Amino acid sequence: MLEIRPILSALWRSKIAALLIALQLALTLAIVSNASIIVGERQDKVARPTGMPVEDIITVMFQPMSQNYDIPAAVVADRDLMRSIPGVIEVTHSNHIPLSGSGSSSSYYNKPNQETGGEGANYFQVGPEFLQALGMKLVAGRNFEPSEVQQVGLNDRLDANVVIVTKQFADALYPDGNALGNAIYTNRSSHPIEIIGIVERNLGSWVNWSKAGNAAFFPQMLVIDGTLFMRYLVRTEPGQRDAVFKQLEEKLSQRDPQRVIELKTLEEQKDRQYSRDNTMVKVLIAVMALLTFIIALGIVGLTTFWINQRRKQIGVRRALGATRAAIGRYFLLENGMIAGTGIALGMAASQIANHFIVSNYSQPTLPLPLMLICATILLCVSLAAALLPALRAANISPATATRSI
Numbered sequence: 001m002l003e004i005r006p007i008l009s010a011l012w013r014s015k016i017a018a019l020l021i022a023l024q025l026a027l028t029l030a031i032v033s034n035a036s037i038i039v040g041e042r043q044d045k046v047a048r049p050t051g052m053p054v055e056d057i058i059t060v061m062f063q064p065m066s067q068n069y070d071i072p073a074a075v076v077a078d079r080d081l082m083r084s085i086p087g088v089i090e091v092t093h094s095n096h097i098p099l100s101g102s103g104s105s106s107s108y109y110n111k112p113n114q115e116t117g118g119e120g121a122n123y124f125q126v127g128p129e130f131l132q133a134l135g136m137k138l139v140a141g142r143n144f145e146p147s148e149v150q151q152v153g154l155n156d157r158l159d160a161n162v163v164i165v166t167k168q169f170a171d172a173l174y175p176d177g178n179a180l181g182n183a184i185y186t187n188r189s190s191h192p193i194e195i196i197g198i199v200e201r202n203l204g205s206w207v208n209w210s211k212a213g214n215a216a217f218f219p220q221m222l223v224i225d226g227t228l229f230m231r232y233l234v235r236t237e238p239g240q241r242d243a244v245f246k247q248l249e250e251k252l253s254q255r256d257p258q259r260v261i262e263l264k265t266l267e268e269q270k271d272r273q274y275s276r277d278n279t280m281v282k283v284l285i286a287v288m289a290l291l292t293f294i295i296a297l298g299i300v301g302l303t304t305f306w307i308n309q310r311r312k313q314i315g316v317r318r319a320l321g322a323t324r325a326a327i328g329r330y331f332l333l334e335n336g337m338i339a340g341t342g343i344a345l346g347m348a349a350s351q352i353a354n355h356f357i358v359s360n361y362s363q364p365t366l367p368l369p370l371m372l373i374c375a376t377i378l379l380c381v382s383l384a385a386a387l388l389p390a391l392r393a394a395n396i397s398p399a400t401a402t403r404s405i
Contacts, residue, residue: 003326007334014306018338021295021302025342025378028291030349033374034357035284037366042277050099050270051166051201053135056089056241057266059097060232060248064259071223071230072151074256078232079127081255085247087240092133094231095125095222096205099270103205108216110173110182112190119172120211121165122204125152125220131164133235134202139167140180141197144219151221159186160218164197169214184216193218207273233266241265292381299339299385303331307393319398328394335386336379343375350374 011018060082064074075093082091096103107118124130128144141164148162163184170179183192202215236244245263252261271278307314314327354366 003330003333004337007330007337010306010310011334011337017302017305021298022338022342022345024295024298025339025382026346026349028295029343029346029371029375029378030353031291032288032378033346033350033366033371034353035288036370036374037354037364039281039284040370041364042281045207046274046277046281048203048207049201050203051134051136051199052098052266053235053238054099054266054270056135056236056238057133058234058236058241058245058248059100059264059266059269060234060252060261061097061229062252062259062261063229064256066258067228069228069259071228072221075221075230077255078230078252081251082232082234082248085244085251087236087244089235089237090129090132091232091234092127092130093221094127094130094233095220096122097231097233097266097269098124098134098202098205099207099266099273100205101207101269101273105209105211107187108173108184109187110184112185112192113188114185115188118187119169119214121169121214121216122206122209122211123216123218125222126217127221128219130217130233131199133233135235136202137200138164139198139200141195143197149219149221151223153223159189159191160193160220162196162219163193164199164217165195166202166213166215167198167200169216170195170198172214207270292378295378296381296385299335299382300389303335303386303389304392306334307331307389310393311396314393314396315398318396324394327396328390331390331393332383332386335382335390339379339382343379346378347371347375 062074062078079091079093082088103122103124105120105122107120109118127133128146128149130136131138131143144162144164148160150160165173165179165184171177173179173184174182179195180198181195183194185192199217201213203212204215206212234244234248245265249261249263317327318324350366350371354363357363358365
C-alpha cells in the first residue's frame with residue numbers, strides 16, 4: 001500500500017499516456033460488452049428449435065412444361081413413387097417450404113366479421129400426412145382426414161373447414177388455453193374454421209419475422225392454372241437423407257421427363273436464412289478479439305517504455321534492498337490502477353452505448369453480470385500483458401544503477 005503514492009506521482013508525470021490507455025480500455029469494454037450481447041442474441045436466435053427434424057427433410061419443387069398438366073394425378077403418382085424409395089418415412093405436398101424465406105401469411109380472428117385486432121400467422125396448404133412428413137408433435141386434438149383435403153386455385157375464396165395450428169398461435173388467439181374445438185376466422189369472414197389439432201412448434205417460413213412460430217396448416221392442395229408447380233416435403237430416416245436425395249431426382253425424372261425438378265435439403269435452406277446472423281456473429285467475435293489484442297499490445301508497449309525510462313530508479317531501489325517481487329508488484333499495481341480507471345469509465349460508457357442501441361435498434365438490454373464478466377476478462381488481459389515487462393523489470397540488477405550513475 002505504501003507504493004500507491006509514488007505510483008500516483010509517476011502516473012501524474014506521464015498522465016497523457018496513462019489516460020490514453022485508460023480511455024482505450026474504456027472504449028474496448030464498451031464495444032466488447034455490447035457486441036457480446038448482440039452475439040448471444042444472434043446465437044440464441046439461430047439455435048431456436050424449428051419444430052422439425054431439419055437434417056432429415058428434403059424439399060422438392062417441380063414445374064411441368066405443359067400448360068394442361070394434371071397436377072392432382074401427378075401428386076398421387078409422385079407420392080407413391082417417393083414412398084417406395086428405401087429410407088423415406090413420409091411425403092406431403094405443400095404450397096410453401098418452411099424456413100425458405102418464401103411463404104404466405106394472413107390475419108386471423110377468434111370472432112367472425114372482424115377487420116382489426118387480428119393475429120398474423122404463416123399459413124400452409126398441406127396434405128393429411130404433413131404431421132409425419134414434417135416430424136411435428138401433435139400436443140392436442142387430431143390429424144386431418146384424407147376426405148378433408150380440398151383443391152383450390154390461386155384466386156379461389158374457398159375457406160377450409162378445419163385447421164391445425166401451432167401452440168404459440170393458439171395461445172395468441174385464445175390466451176385462456178381453450179383454442180382446441182374453437183374456430184378462427186379470416187378477415188371480415190363469418191365462416192368458422194375449426195381448430196382440430198395443435199402442434200408443439202413450427203417456426204414457419206421466415207426466421208426473422210416478429211411472429212415466427214405463428215403457423216396454421218390447412219388441408220388443401222393449391223393448383224395454379226397457367227404457371228403450374230408443386231412442392232413436396234420428404235422426410236427420411238436419420239442418416240439416409242443424402243442417399244435418398246440421389247435417388248429422388250433420378251426416379252422423379254424417369255417417371256415424367258416433361259418437367260423441371262429442383263431438390264434442396266431443408267438444412268441448406270435453413271443455413272441460407274441464418275447466413276447473415278452467422279456472418280455477423282463471426283465478424284463481431286473477430287472485432288472483439290482484435291480490440292482485445294490491440295489493448296494488450298498497447299499495455300505491453302507502454303509498460304516496457306516506462307520500465308526503460310526508470311531503469312536507474314529500479315536499480316537504485318534494488319541497491320537499497322527492494323526485492324524482485326516488490327519491483328514486479330510495483331508495475332503490476334501501476335497497471336492495475338490504470339486498468340481499473342479505464343474499466344470504471346468503460347462500464348459507464350457501456351451503459352450509455354447500450355441505451356442508445358436499445359432505443360434505436362431494438363436490441364436486448366445489457367445485463368450487469370455480462371458486463372462484469374467482460375470487465376473481469378479485460379482486467380485479466382491487462383494484468384497478463386503487464387506481467388512480462390514487470391518480470392523483466394524485477395530482474396534488473398543493482399549494478400545497472402551503479403554503472404549508470
